[in-house]
Amino acid sequence: MATISIERTAKQLVLTIQDYSLFAWRAFMNLYTEPRYWSEFLIQSDIIGVGSTAIVLLAGFFTGGVLALQSAATLAQFGATAVTGQFVGITMIRELGPVLSGIMVAGRNASSMASELGSMVVTEQIDAMRALGVDPMRKLVTPRIFACISMLFFLTIVADAFGIIGGGAVTVFLNHQDGTQYFSKAWESLRYPDIIQGLVKPLFSGYIIASVGCFYGLRTTGGTQGVGRSTIQAVVNSSVLIILVDFLLTRVLLAFFPPL
Protein backbone atom coordinates (compact mmCIF):
# COMPACT_ATOMS: atom_id res chain seq x y z
CA MET A 1 0.00 0.00 0.00
CA ALA A 2 2.75 2.42 1.02
CA THR A 3 4.76 1.49 -2.11
CA ILE A 4 1.79 2.29 -4.33
CA SER A 5 1.34 5.61 -2.57
CA ILE A 6 5.04 6.51 -2.99
CA GLU A 7 4.92 5.47 -6.64
CA ARG A 8 1.82 7.58 -7.25
CA THR A 9 3.34 10.61 -5.49
CA ALA A 10 6.59 10.25 -7.45
CA LYS A 11 4.71 10.02 -10.75
CA GLN A 12 2.63 13.05 -9.82
CA LEU A 13 5.78 15.00 -8.93
CA VAL A 14 7.47 14.16 -12.23
CA LEU A 15 4.29 15.04 -14.12
CA THR A 16 3.99 18.38 -12.29
CA ILE A 17 7.62 19.23 -13.06
CA GLN A 18 7.06 18.34 -16.70
CA ASP A 19 3.89 20.44 -16.89
CA TYR A 20 5.58 23.36 -15.14
CA SER A 21 8.59 23.23 -17.47
CA LEU A 22 6.38 23.27 -20.56
CA PHE A 23 4.23 26.02 -19.07
CA ALA A 24 7.21 28.21 -18.13
CA TRP A 25 8.88 27.69 -21.51
CA ARG A 26 5.70 28.60 -23.42
CA ALA A 27 5.11 31.68 -21.28
CA PHE A 28 8.69 32.84 -21.92
CA MET A 29 8.62 32.19 -25.67
CA ASN A 30 5.36 34.12 -26.06
CA LEU A 31 7.41 37.30 -25.75
CA TYR A 32 8.92 36.65 -29.17
CA THR A 33 5.65 36.38 -31.09
CA GLU A 34 2.50 38.50 -31.52
CA PRO A 35 0.20 39.45 -29.88
CA ARG A 36 1.92 41.13 -26.94
CA TYR A 37 -0.14 42.81 -24.24
CA TRP A 38 1.98 45.80 -23.17
CA SER A 39 -0.86 47.46 -21.27
CA GLU A 40 -1.18 44.31 -19.13
CA PHE A 41 2.58 44.44 -18.56
CA LEU A 42 2.30 48.02 -17.28
CA ILE A 43 -0.68 47.22 -15.05
CA GLN A 44 1.12 44.24 -13.54
CA SER A 45 4.33 46.25 -13.12
CA ASP A 46 2.34 48.75 -11.09
CA ILE A 47 0.68 46.05 -8.98
CA ILE A 48 3.89 44.11 -8.38
CA GLY A 49 6.43 46.94 -8.31
CA VAL A 50 4.67 49.88 -6.67
CA GLY A 51 2.48 47.61 -4.55
CA SER A 52 5.43 45.71 -3.07
CA THR A 53 7.70 48.70 -2.44
CA ALA A 54 6.57 49.28 1.16
CA ILE A 55 7.06 45.69 2.35
CA VAL A 56 10.40 45.30 0.58
CA LEU A 57 11.60 48.64 1.92
CA LEU A 58 10.64 47.78 5.51
CA ALA A 59 11.99 44.24 5.29
CA GLY A 60 15.29 45.56 3.90
CA PHE A 61 15.57 48.31 6.50
CA PHE A 62 15.01 46.08 9.52
CA THR A 63 17.15 43.24 8.16
CA GLY A 64 20.03 45.68 7.73
CA GLY A 65 19.39 46.91 11.26
CA VAL A 66 19.41 43.39 12.71
CA LEU A 67 22.61 42.57 10.84
CA ALA A 68 24.29 45.63 12.35
CA LEU A 69 23.00 44.77 15.82
CA GLN A 70 24.09 41.13 15.69
CA SER A 71 27.44 41.76 14.05
CA ALA A 72 28.49 44.64 16.29
CA ALA A 73 28.85 42.45 19.38
CA THR A 74 30.85 39.77 17.56
CA LEU A 75 33.04 42.24 15.69
CA ALA A 76 33.74 44.10 18.93
CA GLN A 77 35.45 40.97 20.31
CA PHE A 78 38.05 41.34 17.54
CA GLY A 79 38.15 45.10 17.70
CA ALA A 80 36.68 45.22 14.22
CA THR A 81 33.50 47.26 14.72
CA ALA A 82 34.78 49.55 11.97
CA VAL A 83 33.93 46.93 9.36
CA THR A 84 30.21 46.78 10.28
CA GLY A 85 29.39 48.81 7.16
CA GLN A 86 31.38 46.43 4.97
CA PHE A 87 29.67 43.42 6.56
CA VAL A 88 26.14 44.78 6.25
CA GLY A 89 26.69 46.18 2.74
CA ILE A 90 28.12 43.02 1.20
CA THR A 91 25.68 40.71 2.96
CA MET A 92 22.69 42.77 1.89
CA ILE A 93 23.80 43.24 -1.71
CA ARG A 94 25.07 39.75 -2.39
CA GLU A 95 22.59 37.66 -0.48
CA LEU A 96 19.94 39.03 1.82
CA GLY A 97 18.60 41.81 -0.42
CA PRO A 98 17.80 39.50 -3.37
CA VAL A 99 16.53 36.58 -1.26
CA LEU A 100 14.44 38.65 1.14
CA SER A 101 12.83 40.73 -1.61
CA GLY A 102 12.17 37.52 -3.54
CA ILE A 103 10.44 35.88 -0.58
CA MET A 104 8.49 39.03 0.34
CA VAL A 105 7.31 39.48 -3.25
CA ALA A 106 6.50 35.76 -3.47
CA GLY A 107 4.35 36.01 -0.35
CA ARG A 108 2.49 38.97 -1.73
CA ASN A 109 2.33 38.35 -5.47
CA ALA A 110 2.62 34.59 -6.08
CA SER A 111 -0.36 34.23 -3.74
CA SER A 112 -2.29 37.01 -5.44
CA MET A 113 -1.59 35.59 -8.92
CA ALA A 114 -2.59 32.06 -7.88
CA SER A 115 -5.79 33.20 -6.19
CA GLU A 116 -6.76 35.63 -8.95
CA LEU A 117 -6.20 33.15 -11.78
CA GLY A 118 -7.64 30.31 -9.67
CA SER A 119 -10.84 32.29 -9.12
CA MET A 120 -10.99 32.98 -12.84
CA VAL A 121 -10.68 29.25 -13.52
CA VAL A 122 -13.44 28.20 -11.14
CA THR A 123 -15.82 30.90 -12.39
CA GLU A 124 -15.09 29.86 -16.01
CA GLN A 125 -13.58 33.26 -16.85
CA ILE A 126 -10.49 31.56 -18.29
CA ASP A 127 -12.70 29.38 -20.50
CA ALA A 128 -14.66 32.49 -21.48
CA MET A 129 -11.42 34.21 -22.46
CA ARG A 130 -10.42 31.23 -24.60
CA ALA A 131 -13.89 31.08 -26.09
CA LEU A 132 -13.55 34.76 -27.05
CA GLY A 133 -10.40 33.92 -29.00
CA VAL A 134 -7.86 35.26 -26.50
CA ASP A 135 -4.95 33.13 -25.28
CA PRO A 136 -4.81 33.35 -21.44
CA MET A 137 -1.12 32.43 -21.53
CA ARG A 138 -0.33 35.52 -23.59
CA LYS A 139 -2.84 37.81 -21.93
CA LEU A 140 -2.39 36.81 -18.28
CA VAL A 141 0.80 34.81 -17.78
CA THR A 142 3.50 36.33 -20.00
CA PRO A 143 2.90 39.97 -18.89
CA ARG A 144 2.95 38.88 -15.21
CA ILE A 145 6.24 37.03 -15.66
CA PHE A 146 8.04 39.89 -17.36
CA ALA A 147 6.55 42.49 -15.01
CA CYS A 148 7.71 40.43 -12.04
CA ILE A 149 11.23 39.98 -13.43
CA SER A 150 11.70 43.68 -14.15
CA MET A 151 10.08 44.92 -10.94
CA LEU A 152 11.93 42.51 -8.65
CA PHE A 153 15.18 43.77 -10.12
CA PHE A 154 14.38 47.32 -8.93
CA LEU A 155 12.82 46.16 -5.67
CA THR A 156 16.05 44.35 -4.84
CA ILE A 157 17.97 47.59 -5.32
CA VAL A 158 15.49 49.28 -2.96
CA ALA A 159 15.92 46.47 -0.38
CA ASP A 160 19.72 46.70 -0.64
CA ALA A 161 19.70 50.47 -0.21
CA PHE A 162 17.33 50.46 2.73
CA GLY A 163 19.16 47.54 4.31
CA ILE A 164 22.36 49.57 4.33
CA ILE A 165 20.46 52.60 5.64
CA GLY A 166 18.88 50.43 8.38
CA GLY A 167 22.30 49.11 9.35
CA GLY A 168 23.59 52.68 9.39
CA ALA A 169 20.74 53.82 11.63
CA VAL A 170 21.47 51.06 14.16
CA THR A 171 25.22 51.73 13.98
CA VAL A 172 24.76 55.43 14.71
CA PHE A 173 21.78 55.50 17.09
CA LEU A 174 22.06 52.21 18.99
CA ASN A 175 25.71 51.17 18.70
CA HIS A 176 26.87 54.81 18.94
CA GLN A 177 29.49 54.37 16.25
CA ASP A 178 30.61 56.69 13.51
CA GLY A 179 28.13 56.90 10.63
CA THR A 180 30.62 58.26 8.12
CA GLN A 181 32.93 55.34 8.77
CA TYR A 182 30.03 52.90 8.38
CA PHE A 183 28.91 54.27 5.01
CA SER A 184 32.40 54.80 3.62
CA LYS A 185 33.35 51.21 4.53
CA ALA A 186 30.17 49.91 2.97
CA TRP A 187 30.92 51.84 -0.22
CA GLU A 188 34.65 51.10 -0.43
CA SER A 189 34.30 47.37 0.04
CA LEU A 190 31.83 46.94 -2.81
CA ARG A 191 33.09 45.39 -6.04
CA TYR A 192 31.30 44.96 -9.33
CA PRO A 193 31.09 41.15 -8.93
CA ASP A 194 29.14 41.72 -5.69
CA ILE A 195 26.64 43.91 -7.50
CA ILE A 196 26.38 41.49 -10.44
CA GLN A 197 25.74 38.60 -8.04
CA GLY A 198 23.05 40.59 -6.26
CA LEU A 199 21.29 41.71 -9.42
CA VAL A 200 21.34 38.43 -11.35
CA LYS A 201 19.41 36.61 -8.64
CA PRO A 202 16.20 38.71 -8.79
CA LEU A 203 15.91 37.99 -12.51
CA PHE A 204 15.55 34.29 -11.69
CA SER A 205 13.44 34.88 -8.59
CA GLY A 206 11.01 37.11 -10.53
CA TYR A 207 10.60 34.42 -13.14
CA ILE A 208 10.01 31.77 -10.46
CA ILE A 209 7.45 33.87 -8.52
CA ALA A 210 5.24 34.72 -11.48
CA SER A 211 5.51 31.41 -13.33
CA VAL A 212 4.81 29.33 -10.20
CA GLY A 213 1.95 31.64 -9.13
CA CYS A 214 0.31 31.53 -12.56
CA PHE A 215 0.98 27.80 -12.97
CA TYR A 216 -0.83 26.84 -9.76
CA GLY A 217 -3.56 29.42 -10.40
CA LEU A 218 -4.38 28.01 -13.83
CA ARG A 219 -4.29 24.41 -12.51
CA THR A 220 -6.92 25.15 -9.88
CA THR A 221 -9.65 22.57 -9.49
CA GLY A 222 -12.25 22.02 -6.79
CA GLY A 223 -13.96 25.39 -6.37
CA THR A 224 -13.06 27.94 -3.73
CA GLN A 225 -11.30 25.32 -1.60
CA GLY A 226 -9.11 24.60 -4.62
CA VAL A 227 -8.24 28.30 -4.90
CA GLY A 228 -6.97 28.23 -1.31
CA ARG A 229 -4.94 25.11 -2.04
CA SER A 230 -3.40 26.65 -5.15
CA THR A 231 -2.47 29.79 -3.24
CA ILE A 232 -0.66 27.81 -0.54
CA GLN A 233 1.16 25.68 -3.13
CA ALA A 234 2.20 28.78 -5.08
CA VAL A 235 3.68 30.56 -2.05
CA VAL A 236 5.38 27.50 -0.57
CA ASN A 237 6.85 26.23 -3.84
CA SER A 238 7.97 29.62 -5.11
CA SER A 239 9.65 30.45 -1.76
CA VAL A 240 11.47 27.11 -1.63
CA LEU A 241 12.47 27.39 -5.29
CA ILE A 242 13.83 30.90 -4.73
CA ILE A 243 16.11 29.66 -1.94
CA LEU A 244 17.14 26.58 -3.92
CA VAL A 245 17.93 28.57 -7.06
CA ASP A 246 19.72 31.17 -4.93
CA PHE A 247 22.00 28.43 -3.60
CA LEU A 248 22.70 27.07 -7.09
CA LEU A 249 23.26 30.55 -8.53
CA THR A 250 25.60 31.49 -5.69
CA ARG A 251 27.62 28.34 -6.38
CA VAL A 252 27.87 29.17 -10.08
CA LEU A 253 28.52 32.88 -9.59
CA LEU A 254 31.23 32.23 -7.02
CA ALA A 255 32.98 30.09 -9.60
CA PHE A 256 32.88 33.02 -12.04
CA PHE A 257 33.66 35.70 -9.46
CA PRO A 258 35.75 34.09 -6.69
CA PRO A 259 35.97 36.04 -3.41
CA LEU A 260 39.15 38.03 -2.85
Add this chain to the structure above:
Amino acid sequence: MTAFPASGQPQPTPTDAVQSGSDSTADRDSVVAFRNVSIAFDGPPVLEDITFTVAPGETRILLGPAGVGKSVLLKLCNGLLRPDKGSIRLFGEEIATMPEEKLFPLRKHIGMVFQEGALFDSLTVRDNVAYQLIQELVPDDEIDVRVLEALTFVGLEQTFSLYPSSLSGGMRRRVAIARALINHPDLLLYDSPTGGLDPVTSTTIIELTMKERDVHQTPSILVTHRLQDAFTLCSHRFDSAIGSMVPLPQGQTDLNTTFLMLNEGRLIFDGSLHDLVHSENPSVREFLE
Protein backbone atom coordinates in the same frame (compact mmCIF):
# COMPACT_ATOMS: atom_id res chain seq x y z
CA MET B 1 -46.48 19.43 -38.10
CA THR B 2 -45.24 22.39 -40.14
CA ALA B 3 -42.09 24.39 -39.96
CA PHE B 4 -41.61 27.95 -38.85
CA PRO B 5 -39.64 29.67 -40.17
CA ALA B 6 -39.40 27.59 -43.38
CA SER B 7 -35.66 27.57 -43.96
CA GLY B 8 -35.39 25.10 -46.78
CA GLN B 9 -32.54 23.39 -44.94
CA PRO B 10 -32.44 19.58 -44.92
CA GLN B 11 -33.99 18.38 -41.69
CA PRO B 12 -32.19 15.91 -39.43
CA THR B 13 -33.45 12.37 -39.46
CA PRO B 14 -35.29 11.57 -36.27
CA THR B 15 -33.81 8.56 -34.61
CA ASP B 16 -33.61 7.03 -31.19
CA ALA B 17 -30.57 4.97 -32.10
CA VAL B 18 -27.81 7.36 -33.03
CA GLN B 19 -26.16 6.42 -36.29
CA SER B 20 -22.45 6.27 -36.81
CA GLY B 21 -20.46 5.87 -39.97
CA SER B 22 -17.65 7.25 -42.05
CA ASP B 23 -16.86 10.90 -42.62
CA SER B 24 -19.22 12.36 -45.18
CA THR B 25 -19.87 15.47 -47.24
CA ALA B 26 -22.77 16.22 -44.92
CA ASP B 27 -20.30 16.54 -42.03
CA ARG B 28 -18.27 19.07 -43.95
CA ASP B 29 -21.39 21.10 -44.84
CA SER B 30 -22.60 21.10 -41.25
CA VAL B 31 -21.76 23.89 -38.85
CA VAL B 32 -20.82 21.30 -36.22
CA ALA B 33 -20.38 17.58 -36.82
CA PHE B 34 -19.51 15.09 -34.06
CA ARG B 35 -18.54 11.60 -35.11
CA ASN B 36 -17.97 8.84 -32.54
CA VAL B 37 -16.65 11.28 -29.97
CA SER B 38 -15.60 9.99 -26.54
CA ILE B 39 -13.98 11.74 -23.59
CA ALA B 40 -13.03 10.69 -20.05
CA PHE B 41 -11.46 12.47 -17.06
CA ASP B 42 -9.46 10.06 -14.87
CA GLY B 43 -12.27 7.53 -14.75
CA PRO B 44 -15.12 6.10 -16.78
CA PRO B 45 -16.05 7.97 -20.00
CA VAL B 46 -18.08 11.13 -19.50
CA LEU B 47 -19.21 11.00 -23.12
CA GLU B 48 -19.07 7.90 -25.27
CA ASP B 49 -19.48 7.48 -29.01
CA ILE B 50 -21.38 10.73 -29.59
CA THR B 51 -22.45 11.42 -33.17
CA PHE B 52 -24.63 14.31 -34.32
CA THR B 53 -24.59 17.36 -36.56
CA VAL B 54 -25.84 20.94 -36.44
CA ALA B 55 -27.02 22.20 -39.82
CA PRO B 56 -26.93 25.89 -40.86
CA GLY B 57 -29.85 27.74 -39.27
CA GLU B 58 -30.60 24.85 -36.94
CA THR B 59 -31.11 25.13 -33.17
CA ARG B 60 -30.32 21.97 -31.23
CA ILE B 61 -31.58 21.67 -27.70
CA LEU B 62 -29.42 19.37 -25.63
CA LEU B 63 -31.40 17.75 -22.83
CA GLY B 64 -30.38 15.45 -20.06
CA PRO B 65 -30.22 15.13 -16.29
CA ALA B 66 -27.61 17.08 -14.31
CA GLY B 67 -24.04 15.75 -14.48
CA VAL B 68 -24.56 13.78 -17.66
CA GLY B 69 -21.92 15.65 -19.69
CA LYS B 70 -23.96 18.36 -21.43
CA SER B 71 -21.50 21.17 -20.61
CA VAL B 72 -18.58 18.92 -21.57
CA LEU B 73 -20.18 18.31 -24.96
CA LEU B 74 -20.63 22.05 -25.44
CA LYS B 75 -17.00 22.72 -24.57
CA LEU B 76 -15.94 20.08 -27.09
CA CYS B 77 -17.79 22.03 -29.79
CA ASN B 78 -15.37 24.96 -29.70
CA GLY B 79 -12.26 23.08 -28.66
CA LEU B 80 -12.20 24.16 -25.00
CA LEU B 81 -11.88 20.42 -24.32
CA ARG B 82 -10.27 17.77 -26.53
CA PRO B 83 -11.89 14.40 -27.17
CA ASP B 84 -10.00 11.19 -26.45
CA LYS B 85 -11.50 9.59 -29.55
CA GLY B 86 -13.54 10.61 -32.57
CA SER B 87 -13.80 13.53 -34.94
CA ILE B 88 -15.27 17.01 -34.41
CA ARG B 89 -15.75 19.26 -37.41
CA LEU B 90 -16.42 22.93 -36.83
CA PHE B 91 -17.32 24.97 -39.94
CA GLY B 92 -15.93 22.05 -41.93
CA GLU B 93 -12.55 22.02 -40.15
CA GLU B 94 -11.37 19.15 -38.00
CA ILE B 95 -10.73 20.60 -34.53
CA ALA B 96 -10.20 17.46 -32.45
CA THR B 97 -6.46 17.58 -33.11
CA MET B 98 -6.09 21.22 -34.07
CA PRO B 99 -3.40 23.14 -32.08
CA GLU B 100 -4.76 25.68 -29.60
CA GLU B 101 -3.26 28.68 -31.45
CA LYS B 102 -5.16 27.72 -34.60
CA LEU B 103 -8.38 27.40 -32.63
CA PHE B 104 -8.33 31.01 -31.39
CA PRO B 105 -9.23 32.57 -34.76
CA LEU B 106 -11.92 29.93 -35.27
CA ARG B 107 -13.46 30.65 -31.86
CA LYS B 108 -13.93 34.29 -32.80
CA HIS B 109 -16.80 33.09 -35.02
CA ILE B 110 -18.55 31.42 -32.08
CA GLY B 111 -20.51 33.02 -29.28
CA MET B 112 -20.65 31.12 -26.02
CA VAL B 113 -22.87 31.83 -23.03
CA PHE B 114 -21.53 30.12 -19.90
CA GLN B 115 -23.59 28.62 -17.10
CA GLU B 116 -23.04 31.49 -14.66
CA GLY B 117 -22.28 34.12 -17.30
CA ALA B 118 -18.50 34.03 -16.69
CA LEU B 119 -18.24 37.80 -16.91
CA PHE B 120 -14.87 39.35 -16.09
CA ASP B 121 -15.28 40.80 -12.56
CA SER B 122 -12.71 43.52 -12.98
CA LEU B 123 -14.23 44.95 -16.17
CA THR B 124 -17.35 47.07 -16.68
CA VAL B 125 -20.31 45.73 -18.62
CA ARG B 126 -19.14 47.81 -21.58
CA ASP B 127 -15.66 46.25 -21.50
CA ASN B 128 -17.08 42.76 -20.94
CA VAL B 129 -19.38 42.99 -23.93
CA ALA B 130 -16.68 44.64 -26.04
CA TYR B 131 -13.93 42.22 -24.94
CA GLN B 132 -13.41 40.72 -28.38
CA LEU B 133 -13.59 44.12 -30.11
CA ILE B 134 -11.04 45.62 -27.70
CA GLN B 135 -8.61 42.78 -28.51
CA GLU B 136 -9.15 43.47 -32.22
CA LEU B 137 -8.26 47.16 -31.60
CA VAL B 138 -11.61 48.42 -32.92
CA PRO B 139 -11.88 52.23 -32.39
CA ASP B 140 -13.56 53.27 -29.12
CA ASP B 141 -16.41 55.16 -30.83
CA GLU B 142 -17.36 52.10 -32.85
CA ILE B 143 -17.10 49.90 -29.77
CA ASP B 144 -19.51 52.14 -27.85
CA VAL B 145 -22.05 52.02 -30.68
CA ARG B 146 -21.83 48.23 -31.03
CA VAL B 147 -21.95 47.61 -27.29
CA LEU B 148 -25.05 49.78 -26.97
CA GLU B 149 -26.62 47.91 -29.87
CA ALA B 150 -25.88 44.54 -28.23
CA LEU B 151 -27.07 45.73 -24.81
CA THR B 152 -30.27 47.13 -26.35
CA PHE B 153 -30.85 43.71 -27.96
CA VAL B 154 -30.87 42.15 -24.48
CA GLY B 155 -32.68 45.13 -22.92
CA LEU B 156 -29.82 46.24 -20.66
CA GLU B 157 -28.51 49.46 -22.19
CA GLN B 158 -28.71 51.14 -18.74
CA THR B 159 -25.98 48.83 -17.38
CA PHE B 160 -23.32 50.17 -19.77
CA SER B 161 -20.97 51.54 -17.07
CA LEU B 162 -21.79 49.14 -14.25
CA TYR B 163 -19.63 46.31 -12.93
CA PRO B 164 -20.90 42.70 -13.02
CA SER B 165 -20.99 42.59 -9.19
CA SER B 166 -23.83 45.12 -9.20
CA LEU B 167 -26.00 43.05 -11.56
CA SER B 168 -28.52 40.35 -10.68
CA GLY B 169 -28.01 36.75 -11.87
CA GLY B 170 -30.46 37.19 -14.73
CA MET B 171 -28.89 40.47 -15.83
CA ARG B 172 -25.46 38.84 -15.83
CA ARG B 173 -26.74 36.09 -18.16
CA ARG B 174 -28.21 38.73 -20.47
CA VAL B 175 -24.91 40.63 -20.53
CA ALA B 176 -23.20 37.30 -21.31
CA ILE B 177 -25.63 36.86 -24.23
CA ALA B 178 -24.82 40.40 -25.43
CA ARG B 179 -21.10 39.53 -25.25
CA ALA B 180 -21.69 36.37 -27.26
CA LEU B 181 -23.71 38.22 -29.91
CA ILE B 182 -21.65 41.36 -30.42
CA ASN B 183 -19.48 39.94 -33.19
CA HIS B 184 -22.46 38.42 -35.05
CA PRO B 185 -21.27 34.83 -34.53
CA ASP B 186 -21.82 31.99 -36.97
CA LEU B 187 -22.63 29.60 -34.12
CA LEU B 188 -24.02 30.13 -30.63
CA LEU B 189 -23.45 27.83 -27.68
CA TYR B 190 -25.69 28.34 -24.64
CA ASP B 191 -24.72 26.45 -21.49
CA SER B 192 -27.83 26.30 -19.26
CA PRO B 193 -28.64 29.98 -19.78
CA THR B 194 -31.71 29.74 -17.53
CA GLY B 195 -30.24 27.52 -14.81
CA GLY B 196 -31.00 28.80 -11.31
CA LEU B 197 -33.11 31.71 -12.51
CA ASP B 198 -36.69 32.55 -11.58
CA PRO B 199 -39.41 31.73 -14.18
CA VAL B 200 -39.86 35.34 -15.34
CA THR B 201 -36.15 35.87 -15.95
CA SER B 202 -35.90 32.43 -17.59
CA THR B 203 -38.64 33.39 -20.02
CA THR B 204 -36.77 36.64 -20.84
CA ILE B 205 -33.60 34.66 -21.58
CA ILE B 206 -35.46 32.10 -23.71
CA GLU B 207 -37.11 34.96 -25.60
CA LEU B 208 -33.65 36.38 -26.33
CA THR B 209 -32.36 33.07 -27.67
CA MET B 210 -35.52 32.80 -29.79
CA LYS B 211 -35.01 36.36 -31.05
CA GLU B 212 -31.47 35.51 -32.16
CA ARG B 213 -32.71 32.30 -33.79
CA ASP B 214 -35.56 33.93 -35.69
CA VAL B 215 -34.03 37.34 -36.48
CA HIS B 216 -30.51 36.27 -37.47
CA GLN B 217 -31.04 32.51 -38.05
CA THR B 218 -27.84 31.81 -36.14
CA PRO B 219 -27.32 28.07 -35.63
CA SER B 220 -27.03 27.16 -31.99
CA ILE B 221 -26.77 24.45 -29.36
CA LEU B 222 -28.67 25.14 -26.18
CA VAL B 223 -28.01 23.04 -23.12
CA THR B 224 -30.81 22.81 -20.61
CA HIS B 225 -32.45 20.43 -18.21
CA ARG B 226 -35.64 22.52 -18.12
CA LEU B 227 -38.17 20.95 -20.44
CA GLN B 228 -40.40 24.00 -20.19
CA ASP B 229 -37.70 26.20 -21.80
CA ALA B 230 -37.11 23.63 -24.52
CA PHE B 231 -40.81 23.33 -25.37
CA THR B 232 -41.24 27.13 -25.37
CA LEU B 233 -38.44 27.44 -27.93
CA CYS B 234 -40.15 24.87 -30.12
CA SER B 235 -43.70 26.13 -29.83
CA HIS B 236 -43.09 29.90 -30.15
CA ARG B 237 -41.57 32.31 -32.60
CA PHE B 238 -40.21 35.83 -32.18
CA ASP B 239 -42.40 38.50 -33.71
CA SER B 240 -40.17 41.44 -34.62
CA ALA B 241 -43.18 43.69 -35.24
CA ILE B 242 -44.36 43.52 -31.63
CA GLY B 243 -40.94 42.79 -30.16
CA SER B 244 -41.87 39.68 -28.23
CA MET B 245 -42.46 35.96 -28.70
CA VAL B 246 -45.81 34.64 -29.83
CA PRO B 247 -47.09 31.06 -29.83
CA LEU B 248 -47.15 29.17 -33.12
CA PRO B 249 -50.57 28.05 -34.35
CA GLN B 250 -51.97 24.98 -32.60
CA GLY B 251 -50.09 21.82 -33.58
CA GLN B 252 -47.20 23.63 -35.23
CA THR B 253 -43.62 23.58 -34.03
CA ASP B 254 -40.37 25.07 -35.25
CA LEU B 255 -38.83 22.33 -37.39
CA ASN B 256 -35.41 23.99 -37.25
CA THR B 257 -35.40 23.44 -33.51
CA THR B 258 -34.56 19.85 -32.74
CA PHE B 259 -33.52 17.80 -29.74
CA LEU B 260 -30.58 15.78 -28.51
CA MET B 261 -30.71 13.87 -25.27
CA LEU B 262 -27.82 12.53 -23.24
CA ASN B 263 -27.99 9.84 -20.62
CA GLU B 264 -25.09 8.15 -18.85
CA GLY B 265 -22.63 9.64 -21.33
CA ARG B 266 -24.44 8.38 -24.42
CA LEU B 267 -26.65 10.17 -26.93
CA ILE B 268 -29.98 8.42 -26.55
CA PHE B 269 -32.13 10.68 -28.71
CA ASP B 270 -31.69 12.83 -31.82
CA GLY B 271 -34.83 14.20 -33.44
CA SER B 272 -37.76 16.61 -33.45
CA LEU B 273 -40.13 17.57 -30.64
CA HIS B 274 -42.76 15.26 -32.09
CA ASP B 275 -40.35 12.32 -32.05
CA LEU B 276 -39.22 13.24 -28.57
CA VAL B 277 -42.67 13.20 -27.00
CA HIS B 278 -43.51 9.95 -28.79
CA SER B 279 -40.24 8.23 -28.02
CA GLU B 280 -40.46 4.76 -26.51
CA ASN B 281 -36.96 4.95 -25.03
CA PRO B 282 -37.45 4.38 -21.27
CA SER B 283 -34.75 6.93 -20.32
CA VAL B 284 -36.39 9.55 -22.54
CA ARG B 285 -39.80 8.74 -21.08
CA GLU B 286 -38.43 8.92 -17.55
CA PHE B 287 -36.89 12.33 -18.24
CA LEU B 288 -40.08 13.66 -19.82
CA GLU B 289 -42.27 12.41 -17.01
